[in-house]
Amino acid sequence: MSTTTTATTAAATGKPSIITIVGSGMMGSALAFPARENGHTVRLTGTPLDREIIDTCRATGRHPKFTKDFPAGVEYYQIDELEKAMAGADMLICGVSSFGVDWFAEYMLPRIPESLPVLSVTKGLIEDGDGGLVSYPEYWARRAAPRKLRLNAVGGPCTSYELVACDQTVVTFCGDDLETLRWMKSVMQRPYYHIAVSTDIMGVESAVALKNAYAYGVCITIGACERVYGKDSPPHYNSQAGAFGQSMLEMQKLLRLLGSNNDEALATGIGDLYVTVFGGRNRLLGKLLGRGMPLDAALKELEGITLEGNVIVGRIAKVLRAWAAQGRVDLREFPLIAHLGEVLLDNKPAEIPWDAFVTESRR
Amino acid sequence: MSTTTTATTAAATGKPSIITIVGSGMMGSALAFPARENGHTVRLTGTPLDREIIDTCRATGRHPKFTKDFPAGVEYYQIDELEKAMAGADMLICGVSSFGVDWFAEYMLPRIPESLPVLSVTKGLIEDGDGGLVSYPEYWARRAAPRKLRLNAVGGPCTSYELVACDQTVVTFCGDDLETLRWMKSVMQRPYYHIAVSTDIMGVESAVALKNAYAYGVCITIGACERVYGKDSPPHYNSQAGAFGQSMLEMQKLLRLLGSNNDEALATGIGDLYVTVFGGRNRLLGKLLGRGMPLDAALKELEGITLEGNVIVGRIAKVLRAWAAQGRVDLREFPLIAHLGEVLLDNKPAEIPWDAFVTESRR
Numbered sequence: 001m002s003t004t005t006t007a008t009t010a011a012a013t014g015k016p017s018i019i020t021i022v023g024s025g026m027m028g029s030a031l032a033f034p035a036r037e038n039g040h041t042v043r044l045t046g047t048p049l050d051r052e053i054i055d056t057c058r059a060t061g062r063h064p065k066f067t068k069d070f071p072a073g074v075e076y077y078q079i080d081e082l083e084k085a086m087a088g089a090d091m092l093i094c095g096v097s098s099f100g101v102d103w104f105a106e107y108m109l110p111r112i113p114e115s116l117p118v119l120s121v122t123k124g125l126i127e128d129g130d131g132g133l134v135s136y137p138e139y140w141a142r143r144a145a146p147r148k149l150r151l152n153a154v155g156g157p158c159t160s161y162e163l164v165a166c167d168q169t170v171v172t173f174c175g176d177d178l179e180t181l182r183w184m185k186s187v188m189q190r191p192y193y194h195i196a197v198s199t200d201i202m203g204v205e206s207a208v209a210l211k212n213a214y215a216y217g218v219c220i221t222i223g224a225c226e227r228v229y230g231k232d233s234p235p236h237y238n239s240q241a242g243a244f245g246q247s248m249l250e251m252q253k254l255l256r257l258l259g260s261n262n263d264e265a266l267a268t269g270i271g272d273l274y275v276t277v278f279g280g281r282n283r284l285l286g287k288l289l290g291r292g293m294p295l296d297a298a299l300k301e302l303e304g305i306t307l308e309g310n311v312i313v314g315r316i317a318k319v320l321r322a323w324a325a326q327g328r329v330d331l332r333e334f335p336l337i338a339h340l341g342e343v344l345l346d347n348k349p350a351e352i353p354w355d356a357f358v359t360e361s362r363r
Numbered sequence: 364m365s366t367t368t369t370a371t372t373a374a375a376t377g378k379p380s381i382i383t384i385v386g387s388g389m390m391g392s393a394l395a396f397p398a399r400e401n402g403h404t405v406r407l408t409g410t411p412l413d414r415e416i417i418d419t420c421r422a423t424g425r426h427p428k429f430t431k432d433f434p435a436g437v438e439y440y441q442i443d444e445l446e447k448a449m450a451g452a453d454m455l456i457c458g459v460s461s462f463g464v465d466w467f468a469e470y471m472l473p474r475i476p477e478s479l480p481v482l483s484v485t486k487g488l489i490e491d492g493d494g495g496l497v498s499y500p501e502y503w504a505r506r507a508a509p510r511k512l513r514l515n516a517v518g519g520p521c522t523s524y525e526l527v528a529c530d531q532t533v534v535t536f537c538g539d540d541l542e543t544l545r546w547m548k549s550v551m552q553r554p555y556y557h558i559a560v561s562t563d564i565m566g567v568e569s570a571v572a573l574k575n576a577y578a579y580g581v582c583i584t585i586g587a588c589e590r591v592y593g594k595d596s597p598p599h600y601n602s603q604a605g606a607f608g609q610s611m612l613e614m615q616k617l618l619r620l621l622g623s624n625n626d627e628a629l630a631t632g633i634g635d636l637y638v639t640v641f642g643g644r645n646r647l648l649g650k651l652l653g654r655g656m657p658l659d660a661a662l663k664e665l666e667g668i669t670l671e672g673n674v675i676v677g678r679i680a681k682v683l684r685a686w687a688a689q690g691r692v693d694l695r696e697f698p699l700i701a702h703l704g705e706v707l708l709d710n711k712p713a714e715i716p717w718d719a720f721v722t723e724s725r726r
Contacts, residue, residue: 157604167588170605170720178723194605196721203726225530237642241520242533242557245634248611252626263615264724270633271608279600357533358559360541361627363566 016040017090017187022082022108024050027121028095029063029070030160034190035093036071044070045077045085047096047103054078068164082111091187094120098308101126101136105143112149117180119173119188120153124312125209125258133258133319135205137175150180153201155208156268157275163193172196172268174204196264203260207269210254212309213316214247215276216286216343217336220350223290231291239352240277246336246357247273253333254316257323282309289343289350296347310344317341332356379403380453380550385445385471387413390484391458392426392433393523397553398456399434407433408440408448410459410466417441431527445474454550457483461671464489464499468506475512480543482536483516487675488572488621496621496682498568500538513543516564518571519631520638526556535559535631537567559627566623570632573617575672576679577610578639579649579706580699583713586653594654602715603640609699609720610636616696617679620686645672652706652713659710673707680704695719 018041021028029044036042046054053064057076062069077085086092092112096104101122112118120140125133134142137151152175163169173181173188173195181197189195198204221239229236251273252266276282285307288298299307316337323329331338335356342348381404384391392407399405409417416427420439425432440448449455455475459467464485475481483503488496497505500514515538526532536544536551536558544560552558561567584602592599614636615629639645648670651661662670679700686692694701698719705711 157608158601162599162601165599167599168584168602168605168715168717170601170608170717178725194717194721196724198722198724198726200724200726221531235641236525236528236530237638238521238525238533239531240641241634241638242531244637245520245533245630248633249626249630252630260726262724262726263612264722267608267612267615270611271604274607274637275600275604278598278603352531354531354533354557358557359561359627361559361561361563361625362541363561363563363623363625 023095203265219286220290386458566628582649583653586650
């Protein structure tokens with residue numbers, strides 16, 4: 001474990017920096033901890049949907065969903081105070097969820113100087129308008145053109161509340177420029193927050209988006225076992241593991257299709273899949289579907305929970321179907337995501353296609 | 364799900380076959396279920412260490428460690444009755460653990476006709492006497508030379524008690540000859556037991572051996588969290604997931620070093636790692652080490668539990684150290700298994716080397 005202290009870490013970056021976080025959801029807010037612990041100025045700024053959160057943070061010094069106070073000195077801003085929050089900023093952290101991507105594009109991108117490095121926590125892929133999928137940094141880069149912004153992103157297995165608790169956590173910062181990534185890492189790393197860097201934005205971002213889709217596959221098997229053995233039965237693992245291995249295989253093939261053959265990106269996604277099966281909100285929907293509940297009923301039961309996984313399954317399944325129609329891919333190579341598409345797009349019952357997973361492979 | 368019935372499955376293989384299982388541990392015994400359910404003659408035969416198990420099976424129709432009776436008609440043999448148990452056999456299943464590998468080589472190999480296909484459940488890698496590692500089928504092939512035996516093996520995420528419970532399970536049969544593998548699959552597959560086949564014996568066997576080593580890495584993080592939050596704290600996943608992703612990366616590199624670049628073999632090993640973290644016996648030792656207990660004390664606490672993982676960690680760590688000394692590998696590429704080697708060979712305290720996991724990777 002590193003023995004770096006708060007003071008020396010800030011010193012190592014030359015001087016304390018000013019970090020403006022826009023979006024006070026759990027993950028954006030969690031990043032205030034390592035940044036402030038390293039001695040930086042941290043300005044947590046709400047989106048128009050975050051007014052109550054910011055009010056609460058100001059009143060209590062604690063995020064309403066966390067069980068631990070923010071480090072002393074974190075500053076809180078409403079969106080109307082954005083100009084003040086961004087004055088002199090050295091880094092902007094985008095903390096919006098995938099449902100805030102277009103708000104960020106419309107409202108924030110024009111306000112971000114070309115010189116200001118951006119680090120986004122938003123995970124997902126989005127249609128590129130040309131039959132393919134792009135990462136959010138790439139989507140924003142296109143929206144911001146001809147201005148050239150310095151867009152980076154963070155991926156990897158990290159639940160916000162465990163980061164806040166200082167659990168050992170490994171993530172990857174990805175972006176075009178290695179020097180910028182190294183600087184961001186120096187600003188954010190802590191003895192418990194370990195940061196790899198990668199210039200493979202598409203690989204890392206695709207991997208961590210795909211895990212939201214494949215987590216459903218694994219969690220459906222949990223529900224299917226509960227259907228057989230009862231909801232309070234001890235957990236069973238053969239079927240989870242079978243779906244997990246298949247998920248790795250399909251994620252690897254999809255990454256290659258999307259232009260990445262980077263082992264580190266796949267490993268980041270596999271770690272992220274693991275944490276999402278256990279710590280993510282997708283687990284609930286997957287279990288309900290696996291127990292035999294139709295999609296509509298399951299979504300109704302989960303009312304109020306935002307499910308980014310549904311969006312990504314739909315986008316990937318649609319693109320794969322289109323590519324299959326064009327002869328570019330064979331859907332039989334992707335039986336699990338193809339089935340998840342049937343469940344989430346076509347309302348078919350969840351029934352893992354086990355026999356489609358078994359292959360003949362040669363040395 | 365397949366609608367195949369017992370009768371038609373047996374018929375599909377031409378005629379019911381005779382399956383002799385040698386070794387009545389949990390996994391060997393579990394395979395009696397799919398074989399017998401498919402209408403085959405099944406002869407479960409104990410090793411010299413299994414006398415009481417066979418006595419119990421005969422008296423009760425149930426394995427002492429299972430909570431479900433064997434299917435009607437399974438036959439039980441003591442090792443002294445081996446000749447009778449093997450008379451007319453169409454397939455021999457080797458159900459010994461890795462601690463029985465040499466007994467199997469000495470006692471069984473000379474008694475196995477060259478025409479009899481063998482399927483082994485034994486997982487592991489063993490020194491080849493030349494500074495490298497080989498799979499058990501390869502080890503036995505060398506021990507049996509110049510006779511040529513038909514040695515195959517099964518790998519993948521499968522706990523015996525869940526197979527017995529008919530949980531959905533995906534495994535891989537590997538061997539040299541695709542036709543033999545297909546026939547074995549036809550004999551053993553069930554609507555819940557899904558069998559891939561692969562001619563990459565070294566890839567599949569290495570992957571499923573390596574998972575016994577890497578499961579310690581993941582489980583140490585569980586113990587480390589318990590050390591911080593208390594034994595009864597809710598589970599934490601960031602650090603498990605960080606170690607899981609690193610395990611995938613190192614397993615992939617090791618498979619390539621050992622001569623396999625087969626995605627399916629890696630996926631089999633990743634599924635197997637997942638099930639081992641949750642369902643395996645290695646979990647206990649990993650947790651104790653992670654809580655800060657020295658190796659000797661942890662092993663004492665687990666007295667009586669056989670830990671195949673310790674053997675494989677030791678073998679891999681030793682080979683990697685030797686290869687590193689020869690300049691063939693850079694140990695910094697394998698920080699997790701290198702640390703596990705320090706813990707299990709050198710009695711160093713378990714302290715996951717997180718900072719060694721973060722890399723700079725490029726598109």
